[in-house]
Amino acid sequence: MGATTSVHRTIDAVWRMESAKVIAALARYTRDVGLAEEMAQDALVAALEQWPEEGVPRNPGAWLTTTAKRRAIDQIRRRENFNRKVEEIGRDVQEATPDASEGIEDEIGDDLLSLIFTACHPVLGTEARVALTLKMLGGLKTEEIARAFLVSDSTVAQRIVRAKKALADAGVPFEVPEGPELAPRLASVLEVIYLIFNEGYSATQGDDWMRPELCAEALRLGRVLAELAPKEAEVHSLVALMEIQASRSKARTGPGGEPVLLLEQDRGKWDWLLIGRGLKALERAEALNQPPGPYYVQAALAACHGRARKAEDTDWQRIATLYQVLAQISPSPIVELNRAVALSMAFGPAAGLALVDEIAGEKALQGYHLLPSVRGDLLMKLGRTKEAKAEFEKAASLTRNERERTLLLERAAACD
């Protein structure tokens, strides 16, 4: 029994490592990602039957691919009108399994990239894209995805079935998009990876351990993508952003699970290895000399904090400049509010307050508790305590977070 479980754990590991490559290689031939995924699952079932008896083969990935291809041929033979495809796949199965060499790696790389672009195709809703990506690229089981997203197994299973059907119905080709199509398609891929990361990042104490694991999953996917598409600055930027954010995971909550603000975090608890990796990824993005995209600016902002061993060392002038760049790429009053905070840190509270007052009338900021909260903070620093008190009280009435409300009321009381 012990030996069986150990083989099963090895099969699990092999599956997570190989499934994306198996599905990708198969999809290249069948041109049907849904079929490719099903046949890969069949190959997994075969492995679960045979490997505990016969042992894990020397090259398990090749074994899975060959088995899956044979199943695909059987499957397609049953639908007789696919004769030409059968010939193509048949020829390939006859050929000896090639050893890994440069050319083969490139081919696998292209297939994997095609698979990522297909799983993240914009014809699919975000939930479907996330589920397909974790299933086909991450090698996660349906129940693992369900646990990570706090939904039922059947919900995830349905999402995947519908997504595969939607891809087939839309006739989405299995390829890497080119030309003007590339940018929006890449944006869709990056969005999915960052969504997965943030889902993991929002996990709280007591959550299923699969939830925080999503951060690691997204990081691995991002790093894989950075190797597959090394000339895309936004890919490196997203990796940089995730590495730096992940570096703070041990410092961002207090002993009671309460959130600790960035400037108040114990930087000794930051993971400096990940910060170093993030800064390196950012350098790779910068070396490509492309116009700054939204992930670049966010990563560069995160890096300003990451470079500072102490909160006082933060380069606020650079942060203010980066928020200005971000405001140009995606203008929003909330970005302006952040810029106001950066300006106040760099040049004093009066500079920040001038900008806050400029944007205070913005419709999007009405009812947003951080506007009076920031304004109160700046007024307080300027010694205008009476006005500050009113702002803190207003902010307290707007926030829905109990802990934050207490904090704001304390600040209001301190103004007297």
Add this chain to the structure above:
Amino acid sequence: MRFMVFVRSPLPLAALHKDALVRAGVLLDVGDLVPAAFGVSGYWLIDVRTKEEAVERVRRIPLPACVVEIRQVAVV
């Protein structure tokens, strides 16, 4: 979970054989060490999902004859 993989060999091998780990998105750090007779010649620090995955990933690396030790990094 993180694993530190020590490679023991007369000549450094870790940096030379890092590519597959990089492509898989699991390599956090790699280093070769100054040679010492029969000592550790280099290391990989990897982030993988299970111990079995660490073993499988390392097993696939086409290393010449050498001894490899895989140790899980303690979580503080």
